[in-house]
Amino acid sequence: MTFDAIGIAGSALTVHRKWLDAISDNIANVNTASRTSDTAFQARFIEATAGAGNTGVYVAGTQLGSAEGQLVYNPENPLADENGLVRMPDIDLSAQMSSLIMAQRGYEANAAVVDRAKTTYEAALQIGRS
Secondary structure (H helix, E strand, O other): OHHHHHHHHHHHHHHHHHHHHHHHHHHHOOOOOEOOOOOOOOOEEEEEEEOOOOOOEEEEEEEEOOOOOEEEEOOOOOOOOOOOEEEEOOOOHHHHHHHHHHHHHHHHHHHHHHHHHHHHHHHHHHHHHO
């Protein structure tokens, strides 16, 4: 049972880490401009799925956000077209920050589960040695 807890929480740690990676990439590129003839930076969204039985959770895939983005008037930008427009990603920074908090707390909770399961397992070994 303890090994199941460590394995399940460990798989969740991996999913939360990948989620955190995607969110940080999205936040880092929120102000990435591109030419109007190009596509905008596409935000990444992680899809998770439950494993069979008690095997944990896994990354099922990654969805990409809109490549269309939004046109923004910024004539000072070197990528601006003749009308002064650039294509910006369609990323909601407040939603990304909320997701960042959720992913961070999920990661911390699963790390605590791994730590408690390890402590329990070590205590069981000590009982067996006595």
